Amino acid sequence: MDEALPATPLTRRLLAGVGAPFERTPPGEAAAVALRCFGVTATSIARLATERDDTFRLAVPGDAHGYVLKISAPGDDPAEIGLPGAAIAHAAARDDSLPLQQFVPPLTLSPTHGGRAVRLLRYLPGSLLSEVDPSPTDWRAVGRMLGRLTDALADFDHPAADRWLAWDLARLAELSELVPVIEGEDRRRAVGDLLSELSAETLPALHLTPRQVVHNDFHGGNLVVQSNAPDFITGILDFGDIVRSHRAADLAVAMSYAAPSLRASDPWAPAIALASGYRERVTLSDAESVLVPHLVLGRLAQRLLLASWLVTSRPENAEYTSRNLESTWRQLVSLRQSPLPTGGARQ
Known part of the structure; x- marks a missing residue:
């Protein structure tokens, strides 16, 4: 039994796989895995920071971009490991112009390393959205791309789609037990009050809205962009949080990373631009909007709760999991002090 987990069974089940510690694969060993499983010889290999698996970028001879090697965490459900690849294949079949990463076929069926699943993807070149300063037009393009992906996944199904996932916004109320791990009495009170508000009306209403498989992590670190590209977005990364949830929640997740522009006169303006692009492809009901x-506020609270819990329960990875705590808090304060958009997501 992991003593770092809360006592409530529902919360324990949600958090059991979040950032669980394991022995990391050394880069040299990962390079050998790439050669054995995919026939790819790496001239250099660099670890990429992640929450729950081993991920490496590989440079190879004669290829300007290279690959990304992913080695799953020990104990990961095989069905869940296959979910992202199945979703990407389905989305590509529905909309072949979506900028999705391509999986590299392995040399053997279901390659593993020490019992852990191994996958290799093509590296997508370009800048991350989080590294640039998007204009309102760019934010609309982000929303439009999310809408296209939502459309492409609308009829997708998979045995693992209904998995328990702590990052599923529909399960936010089940994380209330984590409020005490947030540092600072003022912050704990603010997040606790927000959870109470959302649990009273918003979350029960959310459960009555349409559900489908959604990306669930459409943020600047998972989007590759090129300013001169027709669609601005040239790569959609990391389907690791994919789950069957609510369209409204998926849009809110994306907006939560756009909304808190502390330099804007209206902190909600970038998020509203994103929502306007999304609505070009997906029609939300008034109840959803x-x-x-x-x-959006709920997602910021969710990030504070889970990041704070990871920092205290998994200190060996605290540098990575704590990196956005302060900015997330500032974003939540900024939005809480600003009037909510009167038209919801319809402005």
Whole structure:
């Protein structure tokens, strides 16, 4: 039994796989895995920081871009490991112009390393959205791309789609037990009050809205961009948090990373631009739209809760999991002090 986990069974089940510690694969060993499983010889290999698996970028001869090697965490459910690849294949079949990473076929069926699943993907070149200063037009392009992906996944199904996932916004109320791990009495009170508000009306109403498989992590670190590209977005990364949830929640997740522009006169303006692009591809009901701004606040609270818990329970990875705690808090304060968009996600 992991003593770092909360006592409540529901919360324990949600958090059991979040950032669980394991022995990391050394880069040299990972390079040998790439050669054995995919026939790829790496001239250099660099670890990429992640929450729950081993991920490496590989440079190879004669290829300007290279590959990304992923070695799953020990104990990961095989069905869940296959979910992202199945979703990417389905989305590509529905919309072949979506900028999705390509999986490299292995030399053997279901390659593993020490019992852990191994996958190799093509590296997508370009800058990350988080590294640039998007204009309102760019934010609309982000929303439009999310809408296209939502469309492409609308009829996708998979045995693992209904998995328990702590990052599923629909399960936010089940994380209330984590409030005490947030540092600072003022912050604990603010997040606790917000959870109470959302649990009273927003989350029950969310459960009555349409569900489908969604990306669930459409943020600047998972989007490759090129300013001169027709669609601005040239790569969609990391389907690791994919789950069957609510469209309104998925949009709110993306908006939560756009909304808190502390330099803007209206902190909600970038998020509203994103939502306007999304609505070009996906029609939300009034019931969904009115929930979205509240869910944006909920996502920020979710990030504070889970990151704070990871810092205290998995100190060996605290440098990575704590990196956005302060900015997330500032973002939440900024949005809480600003009027919610009167039209929800319809402005």
